[in-house]
Amino acid sequence: MSYADPSLEALLQRLLTQYQPRYTEGKVANYIPALAQVAPAQAGVAIATLDGKVSGAGAFEQQFSLQSVSKIFALVMAMNRLDDELWQRVNMEPSGQPFNSIVQLEWEKGIPRNPVINAGAILVSDVLVSHYSASKSAFLSFIRRLAQTDQIYADQQVYQSELEHGNRNAALAYLMKSFGNIEAEVPLVLAQYFHQCATAISCAELSRALLFLANRGVQPGTQAQICSRRDAHRVNAILSTSGMYDQSGEFAFKVGLPAKSGVGGAIVAIVPQFGVITAWSPPLNRFGNSVVAMQLITAIAEELGLSLF
Ligand SMILES: NC(=O)CC[C@H](N)C(=O)O
Numbered sequence: 001m002s003y004a005d006p007s008l009e010a011l012l013q014r015l016l017t018q019y020q021p022r023y024t025e026g027k028v029a030n031y032i033p034a035l036a037q038v039a040p041a042q043a044g045v046a047i048a049t050l051d052g053k054v055s056g057a058g059a060f061e062q063q064f065s066l067q068s069v070s071k072i073f074a075l076v077m078a079m080n081r082l083d084d085e086l087w088q089r090v091n092m093e094p095s096g097q098p099f100n101s102i103v104q105l106e107w108e109k110g111i112p113r114n115p116v117i118n119a120g121a122i123l124v125s126d127v128l129v130s131h132y133s134a135s136k137s138a139f140l141s142f143i144r145r146l147a148q149t150d151q152i153y154a155d156q157q158v159y160q161s162e163l164e165h166g167n168r169n170a171a172l173a174y175l176m177k178s179f180g181n182i183e184a185e186v187p188l189v190l191a192q193y194f195h196q197c198a199t200a201i202s203c204a205e206l207s208r209a210l211l212f213l214a215n216r217g218v219q220p221g222t223q224a225q226i227c228s229r230r231d232a233h234r235v236n237a238i239l240s241t242s243g244m245y246d247q248s249g250e251f252a253f254k255v256g257l258p259a260k261s262g263v264g265g266a267i268v269a270i271v272p273q274f275g276v277i278t279a280w281s282p283p284l285n286r287f288g289n290s291v292v293a294m295q296l297i298t299a300i301a302e303e304l305g306l307s308l309f
Pocket residue numbers: 067068069099100118162169197261262263264288
């Protein structure tokens with residue numbers, strides 16, 4: 001049982017009422033039928049703070065498709081198994097390209113620019129398949145442990161839809177395999193990646209699950225060391241420069257927090273030493289980032305003075 005902070009709740013409610021009507025400015029992801037069916041006029045927002053409180057407004061307890069935000073959890077799991085070897089196989093630079101771009105990967109000989117574009121995340125999925133037994137359930141157990149609930153599953157409809165329409169991700173995976181940068185069989189790696197993307201989670205659960213990144217790798221409450229302090233720093237650095245795809249520069253300029261978006265409509269922002277904000281609303285802008293979630297997080301960071309810079 002967690003408690004809410006009434007003043008944060010009032011702030012979230014006010015901003016949600018102000019920004020939710022702007023969902024009409026975006027378009028729900030339509031690259032797979034399972035996501036194209038999601039109703040657009042929805043939004044939720046939640047803040048988990050290091051003292052264990054979770055405050056929310058709107059549909060903050062409703063689950064949505066985690067999509068690219070899953071790349072954070074997979075990356076932490078991979079970092080827990082590989083040290084420098086990981087950073088020889090994937091770079092740490094912003095890409096300046098759409099998240100599923102292929103050209104750059106060919107130029108750069110199968111080494112993805114960073115672990116949060118699709119190519120990099122597929123490589124990270126390869127590390128999980130190769131270094132964890134039962135890697136799909138290991139991923140799910142990791143998120144459940146962090147979110148402190150067993151009510152998190154991979155949505156089978158989304159998973160099937162991803163598999164059936166995954167040609168571009170398959171192209172990225174086979175291209176990396178041709179350069180010798182993927183170890184396992186490509187279908188296994190893609191199944192792992194799509195399974196991660198298909199995770200269904202709520203704003204409240206996601207905010208709670210990522211608190212360790214705001215707390216130098218330690219999960220507040222249990223005090224468990226989820227990753228090293230150095231790796232928490234590294235993940236936040238990558239999210240600051242690359243987490244919002246080719247809108248990462250603008251996001252740093254306007255908000256100034258490590259953040260990650262997903263085409264399910266979620267954006268999560270890490271506020272070191274304070275907590276984690278998750279906003280969700282399905283319609284996306286042309287970069288694949290949620291229109292309303294972007295506005296909500298920008299406004300929250302501004303009102304609470306959360307920018308790191
Ligand atoms: N940006 C995203 O959320 C991309 C995830 C999506 N499943 C894909 O691989 O294309």
